[in-house]
Structure formats: C-alpha cells, structure tokens
Amino acid sequence: MSVAQDEGGQARPQTLHQRILGELENRIVSGEWPPGHRIPFETELTEIYGCSRMTVNKVLTQLAAAGLIERRRKAGSFVVQPRSEAAVLAIHGIEAEVQALGLPYRYELLVRRRRKAKPAEILHLNLDADTSFLSLTSRHFAGDAPFCLEERLINLEAVPQAEQADFATEPPGVWLLSHVPWTVAEHHIKAVGARGEAASLLALDAGAACLVVERQTWRGEPMVTAVRFTYPGERHQLVARFSPS
Known part of the structure; x- marks a missing residue:
C-alpha cells in the first residue's frame, strides 16, 4: 500500500x-x-x-x-476536452485561458480595416456620428482547434496610436492592456446558436451552442473598445468570485 x-x-x-x-x-x-x-x-x-x-x-x-x-x-x-474558465469580473488575455488548459496557443488576424461607426453602433455604444473605428476580426486557437472568435472595435478618437499597431503579431486585447489604461468595463454574457461566418470560423455545425461575451471599456468619458468573443459552448465556462460589498 x-x-x-x-x-x-x-x-x-x-x-x-x-x-x-x-x-x-x-x-x-x-x-x-x-x-x-x-x-x-x-x-x-x-x-x-x-x-x-x-x-x-x-x-x-x-x-x-x-x-x-x-x-x-x-x-x-x-x-473529455477540458473546459476553459474565464473570470467574469476580470480582463485578461485569451492566451492565458488556453495556457491554463495545457494546450499550445496560436492567434491569427483575419480582417483589419478602418471605418466609420454604423448607425446601430452609434446608438448602441452612445457615440458621435463621425466616430472612426479600427475594426478587427481575429481567431484564437487551442492546439489545432479554434478556441475563440474575436470581433473588436477600437475607438480611434480615444486611441489614435492603435492605427500604427501591428495586430498581425500581437492580439489587440494584449496590446490594449499594455498601452491604454481603462477605468470602467462592462460585460454582457449570453448563449447563442452558431451561424454564418462565426460557425464556419469556429468549425461548428449551424445551431451549435456558443457562449458570447460582449465587453466595453472606457477611459474616463470616451469608450476605448467594444469587443465580442464567441466561444464553442461545450468548451468554455465563466467563473466569478466576489464578496459582499
């Protein structure tokens, strides 16, 4: 024994x-x-x-x-495939979530373009009509499998230096955390069915369960960034630890 x-x-x-x-x-x-x-x-x-x-x-x-x-x-x-955990009340990089699973991490930038805010974004994000964005779509991998789809808008009025950043090699979330201090963040969490381009990029069947985390951060008055993370639902969970105020 x-x-x-x-x-x-x-x-x-x-x-x-x-x-x-x-x-x-x-x-x-x-x-x-x-x-x-x-x-x-x-x-x-x-x-x-x-x-x-x-x-x-x-x-x-x-x-x-x-x-x-x-x-x-x-x-x-x-x-079973291990499930990653993300803290609801924290802001951190996707790479840390993947490394916690003991899997190799990889990132790829799919789309990068500058554009004006759309009418729905102006209303939803409470922005001026002439606000310019850097629009980024990227994908994160855990091993060979797609781990997360990231769709991000960076407010170039608040963060003009983002236009010169090399997001082909460094994920925008990592760059923002190291270059732009934020004062307030807000999370919205929901479950959706995979569809369209998101389903294809995450290698999911149409209608497969996904967990979506939408986040906005501000530095004082101006909004810094708005981002939507889409995770395959069966491989991700959110965790929050807090104490009474």
Whole structure:
C-alpha cells in the first residue's frame, strides 16, 4: 500500500481507492490519456488493480463529477476536452485561458480595416456620428482547434496610436492592456446558436451552442473598445468570485 502525508508531515497509508483515483487523474491531467481516449472498462480496471468493481465505479464517478471523463452507457468512459474558465469580473488575455488548459496557443488576424461607426453602433455604444473605428476580426486557437472568435472595435478618437499597431503579431486585447489604461468595463454574457461566418470560423455545425461575451471599456468619458468573443459552448465556462460589498 502506498503512503501519503498528513498536515503534520507524518506518513499515513493511502487507500487503494485513493491510489486508483490519483493514478487515473494523473494520466488524464498529464496528457498521457488525451481528450477522446477511452478509459479501460470497469472489468479491466478491477483486474489491473485487483479490487472490487464497486471501488472502480466510485473512482470513475468522482472523475466524471470533476469533469475529467464522460461516462457513456454501454460505450465506456472517455476523457473529455477540458473546459476553459474565464473570470467574469476580470480582463485578461485569451492566451492565458488556453495556457491554463495545457494546450499550445496560436492567434491569427483575419480582417483589419478602418471605418466609420454604423448607425446601430452609434446608438448602441452612445457615440458621435463621425466616430472612426479600427475594426478587427481575429481567431484564437487551442492546439489545432479554434478556441475563440474575436470581433473588436477600437475607438480611434480615444486611441489614435492603435492605427500604427501591428495586430498581425500581437492580439489587440494584449496590446490594449499594455498601452491604454481603462477605468470602467462592462460585460454582457449570453448563449447563442452558431451561424454564418462565426460557425464556419469556429468549425461548428449551424445551431451549435456558443457562449458570447460582449465587453466595453472606457477611459474616463470616451469608450476605448467594444469587443465580442464567441466561444464553442461545450468548451468554455465563466467563473466569478466576489464578496459582499
């Protein structure tokens, strides 16, 4: 029987259940068993570890509850694609979300153009009619899979230096955080069905569930940027931690 340490540093026996749970979890987290990998059947695990099927079932139940595996009736248990977490009340780069999954990050700029605000944007964003934008569409990857579609407007009246920034190599969100201090931010979060160009760019079927985060930031009075992030819904969740005011 293997051993663990208690809070006082003293060795204590590790149960077989804990050992099986730890070994399976390590194989998943380390990437030895990648997403989609089938976990050995319960009967196989009972033979490998010389234990009861009840013990194995309890381990698999815990792994499923932790979001590490998916149990499919008659088909077995499979490692799931890890879901990223984004803080609702924080502003950070997409790269950090991808790195938290242990996957390589890649970014590509799809569209960059300067244009005037459209009537709907003037109303929705409370802007002057002659406001000029830098309009950017980009895509973020986690490994080989599209992770997030970013559609961003940067107010060139508030951030004129953005027109000379090289967003082909540096994501606009990263550039803005390092160059433009902001004072107020607002998030809008909603669920939508994938459609049109967004569905194609995220490699999703039409109607697939997506999580959309729309954010506006201001520096004093002028709006700095408005951005819409679209994530495949099954691979992303939002987390907020706060305390009473």
